[in-house]
Amino acid sequence: MENKIILEMNNISKEFPGVKALDDVTLKAHAGTVHALMGENGAGKSTLMKCLFGLYKPDRGEIILNGSLVDIEDSKTALDNGISMIHQELHPVHCRSVMENIWLGRFPATGIGPFKFVDHKKMYNDTKKLFKDLNMDIDPCAIAGNLSVSKIQSMEIAKATSYNSKVIIMDEPTSSLTENEVEHLFKIIRELKSKGVAIIYISHKIEEILKIADEVTIMRDGKHIGTWAASELTTDMIISKMVGRDLTNRFPERTNVPGEVLLKVENLSSPFPKSFKNISFELRKGEVLGIGGLVGAQRTELIEALFGLRSILQGGIYINGKPVRIKSPVDAKKYKIALLTEERRVTGIFSVLPILENTVVANLSRYIKPYFILDEKKRKADAQMSVEKLRVKTPSIRSLIKDLSGGNQQKVLIARWLLTEPDILLLDEPTRGIDVGAKYEIYTIIAELAKQGKSIIMISSEMPELLGMSDRIMVMSEGRLSGIIEGKSATQEEIMRLGMLKK
Numbered sequence: 001m002e003n004k005i006i007l008e009m010n011n012i013s014k015e016f017p018g019v020k021a022l023d024d025v026t027l028k029a030h031a032g033t034v035h036a037l038m039g040e041n042g043a044g045k046s047t048l049m050k051c052l053f054g055l056y057k058p059d060r061g062e063i064i065l066n067g068s069l070v071d072i073e074d075s076k077t078a079l080d081n082g083i084s085m086i087h088q089e090l091h092p093v094h095c096r097s098v099m100e101n102i103w104l105g106r107f108p109a110t111g112i113g114p115f116k117f118v119d120h121k122k123m124y125n126d127t128k129k130l131f132k133d134l135n136m137d138i139d140p141c142a143i144a145g146n147l148s149v150s151k152i153q154s155m156e157i158a159k160a161t162s163y164n165s166k167v168i169i170m171d172e173p174t175s176s177l178t179e180n181e182v183e184h185l186f187k188i189i190r191e192l193k194s195k196g197v198a199i200i201y202i203s204h205k206i207e208e209i210l211k212i213a214d215e216v217t218i219m220r221d222g223k224h225i226g227t228w229a230a231s232e233l234t235t236d237m238i239i240s241k242m243v244g245r246d247l248t249n250r251f252p253e254r255t256n257v258p259g260e261v262l263l264k265v266e267n268l269s270s271p272f273p274k275s276f277k278n279i280s281f282e283l284r285k286g287e288v289l290g291i292g293g294l295v296g297a298q299r300t301e302l303i304e305a306l307f308g309l310r311s312i313l314q315g316g317i318y319i320n321g322k323p324v325r326i327k328s329p330v331d332a333k334k335y336k337i338a339l340l341t342e343e344r345r346v347t348g349i350f351s352v353l354p355i356l357e358n359t360v361v362a363n364l365s366r367y368i369k370p371y372f373i374l375d376e377k378k379r380k381a382d383a384q385m386s387v388e389k390l391r392v393k394t395p396s397i398r399s400l401i402k403d404l405s406g407g408n409q410q411k412v413l414i415a416r417w418l419l420t421e422p423d424i425l426l427l428d429e430p431t432r433g434i435d436v437g438a439k440y441e442i443y444t445i446i447a448e449l450a451k452q453g454k455s456i457i458m459i460s461s462e463m464p465e466l467l468g469m470s471d472r473i474m475v476m477s478e479g480r481l482s483g484i485i486e487g488k489s490a491t492q493e494e495i496m497r498l499g500m501l502k503k
C-alpha cells in the first residue's frame with residue numbers, strides 16, 4: 001500500500017472487571033483508505049475504537065498519529081487531533097434540533113465583547129451546506145427526536161465529517177440504513193477517501209466490507225487475528241477467521257410446515273396519509289413471513305399497528321377467524337403477540353439494570369409465586385438459560401446490560417421476548433448488528449419456533465436473510481403492498497423491483 005500510515009495503535013490492552021476486552025492489539029491505518037475492523041459480538045472492536053476516541057484509557061499500548069506519539073485523554077483531545085467517531089449506539093439530544101445536535105459544544109457566536117449570542121442563521125446555513133455537500137435531505141431545524149433511525153444515522157455521519165477529521169471511525173454506520181442509503185454512504189466515503197481521510201469501518205455485513213474496504217483487520221476474543229488486503233479475502237475466509245472455525249451454512253435447514261391461517265389482516269389502513277394503506281395478508285401457523293422494502297415503506301408502522309402501538313383508521317384484524325381489536329400492547333399480549341422493535345435503544349433496554357432483570361422483565365407473571373413472592377430461582381435459571389442459548393458474552397447475568405457489546409445487548413432483548421412464549425412473533429430487523437455466528441443461532445431459534453407451530457413476521461433489509469428464512473416474502477413500497485412471493489422461488493431482483501414500485 002503506497003498511502004502513508006496516518007494512525008498506529010500499538011500493543012493496546014484493556015481490561016474490564018472479569019473481561020479482557022483487548023489483549024495486545026495492533027492496528028495501522030493508511031491515509032485515503034477504508035480499514036475495516038471485523039469480529040464477532042464482544043470481540044473488542046468498539047472498545048478499541050473508544051480507546052482511540054478517548055472514551056477509555058487503555059491499560060497498555062501507544063497511539064501514534066501522523067508519526068508522533070499522542071496521549072488522547074478525552075474525546076475533545078481526539079477531535080482536536082483530527083479523530084472523529086460515529087458511535088454504534090446513537091444518542092442524539094432528542095429534544096433539540098438537527099443543527100444544534102451537529103454543532104453541540106461549538107455553536108457559532110455573534111456579538112461584541114462579553115455579549116455573545118448563538119448565531120442561528122450561520123448555524124442554519126452551515127448545516128444546510130454540510131447536508132448539501134453530502135447530498136442529504138434533512139431539515140436542519142427538525143427536532144432530532146422526530147427523525148427516523150436512518151435520518152439520525154445520516155445526521156451523525158454529517159456531524160463526524162463536519163470536524164474535517166483525518167481519521168473517521170464508523171462503528172456500524174449502516175446498521176439501520178437500507179441498500180440505497182448504504183450506496184449513498186459509500187459515495188460519501190469514497191469522497192472522504194479522495195481527500196486523504198482514513199476511515200475505520202466496523203460492520204458485520206461482509207458483502208459491504210468486501211465492497212468498500214481496502215484493508216481488513218479481524219479480531220477475536222480481544223486479540224488481533226490478522227490484517228489482510230480486502231482483495232485477498234472471500235466471505236468464507238472472513239467468517240472462518242472471525243469465528244475460528246468453518247461455518248458452511250449461513251441458514252439452518254427448515255422443516256416447518258405452514259398450517260392453517262392464524263392471523264388475517266384485511267384492508268388495514270393507517271389514519272396518516274403517508275403511512276400504510278389497504279394492506280391485506282394472511283399468516284399461517286408455523287409460517288415465517290418476511291417483509292421486504294426500502295426505508296419509508298412503512299413496514300415498522302404496519303407491525304407496530306398489529307401490536308397496538310399505532311392507531312388504525314379502517315380494516316380488520318382476525319385471529320383464528322375471529323375479529324380482534326388491538327388497541328394497546330396489553331391487548332397484543334393477551335392475544336400472545338410479541339414485538340421486537342427496531343429502535344431497541346429507545347424502547348428496549350433498561351441500561352442501568354443487570355442482564356437478569358432485562359431478560360425476565362416482560363414476563364413477570366411467570367415468576368410470581370403465591371403471596372406475590374418472586375420466584376428468584378426460576379428467574380435466574382431462565383436468564384442463565386437464555387444467556388447460554390444465545391451465547392451472550394458476559395461474565396455474569398448480574399452484569400449491567402450497558403456494559404455488554406452492542407450485539408450482545410440485542411441478544412438479551414431477543415431472549416426477553418422468547419421467554420414470553422408468544423404465538424405470533426413480530427421481529428423488526430432481528431439480526432441488526434449481530435455477528436454471523438449469533439445470527440445463525442437466531443435463525444435456528446426462528447426455525448425451531450416455526451416448527452413448533454408459532455407464526456413469525458420478520459422485517460428485514462438484508463436480502464440473504466429474507467430469502468434464506470422466509471416461507472413467503474411480502475414486499476411493501478410507500479405504504480402499499482406491492483406483492484407477496486414464495487420464498488423458495490424468490491430472487492433478490494424481484495424483491496428489489498417490488499420494493500421500488502410506485503403507487
Ligand SMILES: Nc1ncnc2c1ncn2[C@@H]1O[C@H](COP(=O)(O)OP(=O)(O)OP(=O)(O)O)[C@@H](O)[C@H]1O
Pocket residue numbers: 016017019020021039040041042043044045046047048088393394402403404405406407408433435
Ligand atoms: N464498560 C464496560 N464494562 C465492562 N465490560 C465491557 C465494557 N465495555 C465493553 N465491555 C466488554 O468488553 C468486550 C468487548 O466489547 P466491545 O463492545 O468492544 O465488542 P464489539 O466487538 O464492539 O462487539 P459488537 O459487535 O457486539 O458491537 C465485551 O465482552 C464487553 O462485554
Ligand SMILES: [Mg+2]
Pocket residue numbers: 045046047088171405406407
Ligand atoms: Mg461494538
